[in-house]
Amino acid sequence: MxxxxxxxxxxxxxxxxxxxxxxxxxxxxxxxxxxxxxxxxxxxxxxxxxxxxxxxxxxxxxxxxxxxxxxxxxxxxxxxxxxxxxxxxxxxxxxxxxxxxxxxxxxxxxxxxxxxxxxxxxxxxxxxxxxxxxxVNSETSPIDLYPSDLQLEINELNGKIAEHINSGVYKVGAAKTQEIYNTNVDNLFKTFNELEERLEKSGSKYLFGDRLTETDIRLFTTLIRFDIVYYHVMKCNLKQIQQYTYLKKYLVNLYQIPTFRSTVDFNEIKTGDYKAKVFNPSGIIPIGPNIDYLLQL
The missing domain is CATH 3.40.30.10 (Glutaredoxin)
Structure with a gap:
């Protein structure tokens, strides 16, 4: 914009x-x-x-x-x-x-x-x-989520993640034709595959090496919801995050950070999405899935 x-x-x-x-x-x-x-x-x-x-x-x-x-x-x-x-x-x-x-x-x-x-x-x-x-105390809260030397790269990756992942899961779920659905599913999982390759090549915990940035936050909030709601509710069911080698490891590493983990309420995430009548008219909240992998480093 x-x-x-x-x-x-x-x-x-x-x-x-x-x-x-x-x-x-x-x-x-x-x-x-x-x-x-x-x-x-x-x-x-x-x-x-x-x-x-x-x-x-x-x-x-x-x-x-x-x-x-x-x-x-x-x-x-x-x-x-x-x-x-x-x-x-x-x-x-x-x-x-x-x-x-x-x-x-x-x-x-x-x-x-x-x-x-x-x-x-x-x-x-x-x-x-x-x-x-x-x-705030710069010694206890030194993190810069948008460092000046990475801003152009952050902006570029933010755009791709926003278009095909953050908004992408909702484009899939809201698709009114098979063609639109197929296109958005392809874009979603193509972007997942690109991120999987990026993480494999870098060998890093974060998207920009050893530096946690706002891009990691933007990706995390979709990934943490993917297996428990988007895979089912939004019909994004080609593959779960836990079936990726490096995206899974990336998500687990972020979830194990106490600050990240303390902000995640799986019950409220499931309730919010499964009670959305536009996507799940019955309002039934499933018991699963098992997400114990998030606890394993």
């Missing part, structure tokens, strides 16, 4: 000392996510990796999307800032008359102005990576 188009979108703000409204401050901002969504999951991982849990608040919605009411809060899943009953309430309170999009998460909320700062997960990865470093 071109920069001029980005500026026309209502919730694509940054947090910076130079921004007229949104300045870096501790305890000013609040992150809203849902555990069942891979895009919201990205922001949750970044929040923890950067050591920002004491700087930015967090609220998590119910895992099942309500077709009429959107993402819902409840007694078990409260809105810790506004006490609202749903994510659409936040958009209404934010009061942007130009907004005609969906009421999505993740979103970053500014408690001071009662407005949404940003609701795009790629942007939030960068905001969480860059905007609050002054509030």
């Amino acid at each position: 071109q920069q001029s188009q980005q500026q026309q979108l209502p919730y694509r703000n940054i947090i910076s000392d130079d921004h007229p409204i949104y300045k870096p401050e501790a305890n000013r901002y609040h992150l809203y996510i849902v555990n069942s969504c891979p895009f919201a999951h990205r922001a949750y991982i970044a929040l923890k990796l950067k050591g920002l849990e004491g700087i930015i608040g967090l609220s998590i919605t119910e895992p099942v999307f309500d077709d009429e009411l959107g993402w819902q809060f409840s007694e078990s899943y409260p809105d810790h800032v506004n006490g609202f009953s749903s994510i659409p309430d936040l958009y209404k309170k934010s009061g942007n008359p130009e907004y005609t999009g969906r009421f999505t998460v993740p979103l970053l909320w500014d408690k001071q102005s009662s407005t949404i700062v940003n609701n795009e997960s790629p942007d939030l990865l960068r905001i969480l990576n860059n905007s609050f470093n002054q509030f």
Whole structure:
């Protein structure tokens, strides 16, 4: 997307000392996510990796999307800032008359102005990576998820993963014709094969050698859902991740990182996807599959 188009979108703000409204401050901002969504999951991982849990608040919605009411809060899943009953309430309170999009998460909320700062997960990865470093200990949270010397390569690989994997599984699941389905399945597994070869050749734990980047987060949140939901619900059933040698090893290594593992709730992931009537009209949640391989290094 071109920069001029980005500026026309209502919730694509940054947090910076130079921004007229949104300045870096501790305890000013609040992150809203849902555990069942891979895009919201990205922001949750970044929040923890950067050591920002004491700087930015967090609220998590119910895992099942309500077709009429959107993402819902409840007694078990409260809105810790506004006490609202749903994510659409936040958009209404934010009061942007130009907004005609969906009421999505993740979103970053500014408690001071009662407005949404940003609701795009790629942007939030960068905001969480860059905007609050002054509030964390660089020795305990030294990671840079978007290092300057890798940015062009990261952008290129992000694009391929976003098109054919992150969005690709949903393109497969939402296909209305056999031709569209076949095309998107081919693109999905071709990209998996390319990543398998990349990891085999590099012999590295991460996509960019020994450096964990935002690209790993973007890939992880799809891979961790693949065998338990996408393989079945989205009809992406050519091959499971556990049947790949290097992608499996890559996924297991990431899952064994405590910060990553602590953000994964398999029950809510399964509940969110299997209760989505558009993909699974019965709403029945299967007991399996067995994913014990994730515990084996």
